[in-house]
Amino acid sequence: AQSVTQLDSHVSVSEGTPVLLRCNYSSSYSPSLFWYVQHPNKGLQLLLKYTSAATLVKGINGFEAEFKKSETSFHLTKPSAHMSDAAEYFCVVTGSYGQNFVFGPGTRLSVLP
Amino acid sequence: EAQVTQNPRYLITVTGKKLTVTCSQNMNHEYMSWYRQDPGLGLRQIYYSMNVEVTDKGDVPEGYKVSRKEKRNFPLILESPSPNQTSLYFCASSFSPGTAYNEQFFGPGTRLTVL
Numbered sequence: 001a002q003s004v005t006q007l008d009s010h011v012s013v014s015e016g017t018p019v020l021l022r023c024n025y026s027s028s029y030s031p032s033l034f035w036y037v038q039h040p041n042k043g044l045q046l047l048l049k050y051t052s053a054a055t056l057v058k059g060i061n062g063f064e065a066e067f068k069k070s071e072t073s074f075h076l077t078k079p080s081a082h083m084s085d086a087a088e089y090f091c092v093v094t095g096s097y098g099q100n101f102v103f104g105p106g107t108r109l110s111v112l113p
Numbered sequence: 114e115a116q117v118t119q120n121p122r123y124l125i126t127v128t129g130k131k132l133t134v135t136c137s138q139n140m141n142h143e144y145m146s147w148y149r150q151d152p153g154l155g156l157r158q159i160y161y162s163m164n165v166e167v168t169d170k171g172d173v174p175e176g177y178k179v180s181r182k183e184k185r186n187f188p189l190i191l192e193s194p195s196p197n198q199t200s201l202y203f204c205a206s207s208f209s210p211g212t213a214y215n216e217q218f219f220g221p222g223t224r225l226t227v228l
Contacts, residue, residue, distance in 0.1 A: 009153075032215055044156075044203065044219040051215065090155055099163060099210055100171065101146065101217060103155035 002027045002093045004104035012110040019078040021107045023065075023091030026072065033074045034092040035065055038106075044090070050074065061085070086111045115140045117220035119204050125226045126194060134189045134223050136204030144207045145187035146171070146217065147179065149200040156203065162187055163210065194227040201225075 007022040025031060035047040048059025055067040061084075065076045074091060091104040117138045126132055138145065146161035148171075158171030162181040176198055178190040187206075191198060201224050205217040 034216060036219075043221045044205075046216050046218075049216050094210070094215065099144075099161060099169070101148075101156075101158060101205075102172075103148075103157070105153055105155040 002031065002100065002102045004091050004093050004102055006089075006091055006104035006107045008107050009105065010108045010110070012112060013081045014112045015083055016080050019063075019076070019081045019085065019109065021076040021089050021091075021109065023074045023076065023104060024072055025074060025091070025093040027093055032094045033065075033067060034094075035059065035063070035074075035076050036090045036092060038088045038090065040087070047076070047089075081109075081111045083111050083113065085109060115218075117204055117206055117218055119202075119220040119223050121223060122221065123224050125228065127228050128195055129193050132191050132194060132225075134191075134202060134204075134225070136187045136189065136220060137185050138187075138204075138206040138218070139185065140206060140208070140218065141184065142206035142208050142218075143184070144210045144215075144217075145181065146205045147177070147187070147189045148203045148205065149173065149198075150203060150222075151200055159189070159202075191225075194225075196227050199225060199227050 003026045005024045033050040036044045038044050048057045050057045050067045058064045063078045088106045120135045147159040148156040150156045157173045160179040162168045204220040207217045
């Protein structure tokens, strides 16, 4: 069975500084991994995904994530935070057949002016 | 426009009164799924469907039913709602799970309150 741990429930950064949102996963199979973002009172939008191609994955809005199998991690980073990045971020893992999407509990990102 | 739609967006009901939340996608996706979102718990999968007439339980299926009679529709049925089913519900679809085209597209959500 798959599981996801998001190590921080809340991260606060200043505008223009780097963002790091941490995610560790557990999966019996070669996983697919995703990051989704949810802005207040909105639906979920895909930021990026890893499906066993390049381990460094680039997504939308300047975000990227690196798949590290030895560490079972898939941390999300952005070099410079923008006010519009304030949102809830979810790390998601799915197994080799893709039928189960398992979400982490989410990390709320606050961006201070 | 490619999208997943849900109706209603907001619903207040009373304990025991059967309700249905509809979900429809116009992307010819094989896979559809329902989630509930509760504070601090992220999204938890209720049911999913790999294709027409094929449905299976997710992590929290108790108290819910689904059907997949057509590829585009995947309604969520609460036959006897209870207050612990008060939540934000999302429907999602994807083209083909287990392949490179497995990202899920989400509907706008349905906020359900059961009194």
